Amino acid sequence: MTETWRLIDMKIENAPTQMAIDEAIAINRLPENNPNTIRLYRWKPSAVSIGYFQSLEKEVNLEECSRLGVDAIRRITGGGAVFHDYDGEITYSLVAPEADPKMPRDILASYQVICGAIVDGLRRRGVDAEFKPINDIAAGGKKISGNAQTRRHGVVLQHGTVLVDSDIPTMFKVLRVSDAKISDKMIKAVEDRVTNVRRYLGRKVPFTEARDALVSGFEETFDVHLEPGRLTAGEERTVEELKAKYTSSEWVHQR
Amino acid sequence: MKRAEYKVPGGKLLAAEVEEQSGTLISVKLVGDFFMHPEEAIIGLEEALAGSPLDEIDERVESFFSEGDITLYGVAPGDFVKVIRLALAS
Numbered sequence: 001m002t003e004t005w006r007l008i009d010m011k012i013e014n015a016p017t018q019m020a021i022d023e024a025i026a027i028n029r030l031p032e033n034n035p036n037t038i039r040l041y042r043w044k045p046s047a048v049s050i051g052y053f054q055s056l057e058k059e060v061n062l063e064e065c066s067r068l069g070v071d072a073i074r075r076i077t078g079g080g081a082v083f084h085d086y087d088g089e090i091t092y093s094l095v096a097p098e099a100d101p102k103m104p105r106d107i108l109a110s111y112q113v114i115c116g117a118i119v120d121g122l123r124r125r126g127v128d129a130e131f132k133p134i135n136d137i138a139a140g141g142k143k144i145s146g147n148a149q150t151r152r153h154g155v156v157l158q159h160g161t162v163l164v165d166s167d168i169p170t171m172f173k174v175l176r177v178s179d180a181k182i183s184d185k186m187i188k189a190v191e192d193r194v195t196n197v198r199r200y201l202g203r204k205v206p207f208t209e210a211r212d213a214l215v216s217g218f219e220e221t222f223d224v225h226l227e228p229g230r231l232t233a234g235e236e237r238t239v240e241e242l243k244a245k246y247t248s249s250e251w252v253h254q255r
Numbered sequence: 256m257k258r259a260e261y262k263v264p265g266g267k268l269l270a271a272e273v274e275e276q277s278g279t280l281i282s283v284k285l286v287g288d289f290f291m292h293p294e295e296a297i298i299g300l301e302e303a304l305a306g307s308p309l310d311e312i313d314e315r316v317e318s319f320f321s322e323g324d325i326t327l328y329g330v331a332p333g334d335f336v337k338v339i340r341l342a343l344a345s
Contacts, residue, residue, distance in 0.1 A: 052294045055286040058270070078328075080267075080288035107292065107326060134290070134328050151292055255286050 005036040005218075007226035010211055015047035015073040015084075016246035017239065018091070021231065023076055024238035025095045026150075026157040032234050036096040038218050038226055040211055043084040043091065047071035048174050051079040051148065055255050064173050074252050077148035077159065079135060081175050088165035088196065090210055092118070094158050094218075102222050103156050111135055111149060113221070114158050118145055121217025122162070125209065127200050135160075142195035163196035164210045259341035263289075267329030271342040280307045283339055290328040299323070300335070312339055 013021070018041055025037050046068075050059045052075060059081040060072050070083075084091060094114055096103050104110040115131045122129035122139065129139045137145035137160075147160030168191055177190050197205045215226055231239065245251050260270040267289040274281040283304050291297055303319045304312065313336050319325075320332040 051288050053285070053287055053289060053291065053297060055270070058286065076294065078288070078290035078294060107290075108328065148290075150294060255284065 003222075003224045004227050005038060005222070005224045006034070006229040007215065008037060008039040008041075008231065009228050010090075010207070011039065011041045012044045012086075013041065014045065015043055015049065015071040016243050018043055019049070019073055019075060019246045020239045020242035021235075022093045022095075022157060022159055023242050024231070024235045025093070026155050027153050027238055028232065028235050029095050029155045030097060030153060032232060034232060034235070035229075036100065036224075037094070037229075038215075039091075039093040040214060041091050041093075042086055042089065042207075043071075044086045045069050045071055046086040047073055047084045048081055049073050049075050049084060050081045052076055052150075053078055053255060054081060056253055059176055061174055061176055068170070068174065070174050072252065073246060074254060075148065075159075076152075077150045077157070079148035080146060082146055082161045083166065083171040083174055084161065085166040085170070088163065088167055088198075090162045090164055090207065090214065092160055092162065092214060092218075095155055097155050098151055099154070100156075107149060107151070108134065110156060111147060111158070114149075114156075115145070115147055115160070117217040117221035118147075118160065118162060118214065119217070120221055121210075121214040122197070124213040124216055125197065125201070125205060127197055139195055139200050142193055142200075144195050144197070144200065162210065162214065163194070164205060164207065165198040166196050168194055168196065168199075257342050257345045259338055259345045261334065261338040261341055263330050263334050266331075266334070269330055269334055269338045271335075271338040273339060273342040275309070275343055278309055280304055280309060280312060280339070280343075283342075285335060285338070287330070289330040290326075291330075292326040296323060296325045304339070309343065312336055 119129045135147045149158040269287040272284040
């Protein structure tokens with residue numbers, strides 16, 4: 001019989017809430033014996049998330065963010081800065097025990113497996129995506145998804161971005177490109193290294209269509225049925241506790 | 256405060272901010288888009304380096320990574336030494 005995992009589907013929340021939910025699911029996975037969980041979600045307002053080890057001021061143009069009403073937040077996962085465009089991006093997260101037979105113990109191998117679900121989903125819509133170690137997915141040689149993983153509380157938490165129709169010029173207004181001289185030529189070069197589903201396919205792909213493809217990608221890759229569900233009362237309580245951390249200046253400006 | 260960035264060939268971007276006084280590394284902050292598991296180990300690394308004589312940086316980094324169960328992706332222990340040296344020389 002096919003195993004069932006929980007799907008928390010296309011929840012729209014602000015940056016601190018989204019990050020608190022991912023962490024709350026990871027914290028409660030083993031103590032509450034909850035099912036493995038896939039989340040698909042969007043950020044409202046749009047936000048920049050930076051990796052655990054990154055410097056907020058160096059990575060994010062905070063002035064531009066405040067002008068555009070874009071939020072900025074630090075993740076508990078390493079990796080790089082991501083622009084989560086409300087109108088053009090889907091974020092996913094996966095939580096499963098490190099001991100789960102479907103989860104490679106080796107971190108790099110587990111990136112490949114989990115990113116494989118995104119690659120599968122993108123291919124279902126005609127995007128010839130491929131995994132690019134360590135933690136990227138590319139289409140036509142350009143980045144279309146970035147991913148980041150942490151392991152704590154005995155579980156794997158991986159989240160990542162899928163660029164469906166993200167506004168790439170705005171992305172490079174809110175993100176500071178390290179050491180890249182501010183010349184149009186350079187900005188152009190950086191923009192040329194990123195794509196999205198709409199640019200790749202030359203047609204607009206509605207969120208519902210992208211969502212369906214990603215759900216199928218996860219179901220196929222992990223041989224599971226994704227059953228729509230909700231957070232438990234315990235998870236909701238943890239979310240409320242964690243929101244304070246994610247909104248605190250100590251956390252956001254930590255590095 | 257002095258700062259340097261270093262892009263690891265085939266890897267991630269690393270930067271160091273250092274305070275130095277008469278041959279001693281007073282403090283260092285290490286930032287970048289690399290991965291370290293567990294993540295909080297970065298604080299231990301910075302603490303292990305604070306107060307280090309400049310000629311002891313290599314061995315302190317080396318012993319920090321040889322003692323702890325720490326996994327790195329996109330950077331190697333020697334890259335931390337390298338970016339700190341670049342920052343000191345900047």
